[in-house]
Amino acid sequence: MNIKRQEETLMGWSIMWWLFKLFGLPITIPWLIYHFLDIMQQKRKRAALSSKVIMITGASSGLGEALAHTFYRWGCRLILVSRRKEELERVKNDLMNTYQTIPTHPPIVLPLDLTDINNMKDEVSKAIMVHGRIDILINNAGITYRGEVINTSVDVDLKVMMSNYFSQVALSKIVLPFMIEQKSGHIVGISSVQGRIAIPFRSAYAASKHALQAWYDTTRAELFDKNIKITVISPGYIKTSLSLNALTENGQVYGLMDKTTENGYQPEFVAECILKSVLKQEKEVTIAPFSPKVAIVLRTLFPSLFFWIMQKRAKNK
Known part of the structure; x- marks a missing residue:
């Protein structure tokens, strides 16, 4: 840094x-x-930011872990959410051993399966009540996918949508009443460039991120008079284990590090960009190189050209 x-x-x-x-x-x-x-x-x-209560999902590795470091060093009170309790404990210990904050707020570890949307309300509410409020929710957890539409099981589409869309919506709906009651709050949705444009062999992932974009846009409009801020972050490729854990057409783990992912942004850089967007209360931020930003413009202004380019990309698989 x-x-x-x-x-x-x-x-x-x-x-x-x-x-x-x-x-x-x-x-x-x-x-x-x-x-x-x-x-x-x-x-x-x-x-x-000092003493702000921030919940970060997917905090056990990758971008979520980088976000935990970025916000904790500014004195924030963190609630770290992930399925992997051991990894969350590791992140918590790393934070406390790396940064000497005064006063010291030990992060709260919340092991949780966010796809179990019908049974997480009590656990989330109890974690929030430790500090009595929730200032910022960063919805970062999610999975990705690789495969052809025609060969992809509908179960895979459902699993990706549940992880990337429904879990974020469900958690946001648990947190929002707390924010409305305290008359302030900020929800940060980690989407993707693929929430703005769809590319071949990412159908389930792009669909989930497009849905997420629409939900946040609607929520921002409906809650504008409640002092609830909504920021959608659309990163390009980030050098994390996301592609290693990607689902394939039949639901198996992809297990490969894509070249695009290997050459992606460092998660610490993206986390710092997200911090700046939170401070500026920006509504939408795209963190990507020049070519994806051009593709977004093409999709908007010259859709026929964009479709032709994507056809060529699919053909040259």
Whole structure:
């Protein structure tokens, strides 16, 4: 993370020098003032995170674990959710041994199968009542999929939809009454670029993320006067074990690290971007390279061209 901050600092100085050479002081000085004020504002907002209660699902590894580190070091009170209790305990110990926060808030470990949507309300409610409130819910847990539509069992479609869509909706509906009662709250849905565009051999995954996008958009509109913020994060590929655990057409585990995943963003970088989006209370953020962002624009403005490109991609499997 220190390397990333150094890179950002160097980039900032490069932009300033470029502006100075191109436009001189009349442009450079206002930019410097804006940049300085933005930095100060971000520091104040980060400091305001102290003691906020944040629930993170899928916190036992990958992006969820990175999010736990990112928010805990700012003094947040964490509720870590995952099916794997041992891994959650490991993350909890890593956090407490890595960061010396004052006061110290030991993270709450909540082992939970989020797909068991009819039996999780009591456990979630008890965990929230430890601190008496819930400020931010980060819906991060989910699975992915690889396969052809025609060969994919409907059971696989159901399993992916249950994990990626219904579990997030069910957990959000448990948390929302607490947020409405306290008259504030923020739900962060971790979607995907594939929630904005659909690519070949990802039908179940893309469908679940498209559904998620629609639910959050509707919820944001309906709760705008309740002081409930909704942020949808659409990342590109992240270097985690997600593809290793992907489901295949017949429900088996994929077990391979895709080249795209291997070359994806580091989870720590994505977690930092998510932190910034929470601080800015942004409604929607796409964390992806240039080409996926262009594809999103093409799908919107030139759908026929986008469909042709996807046909070529499917053919060249």
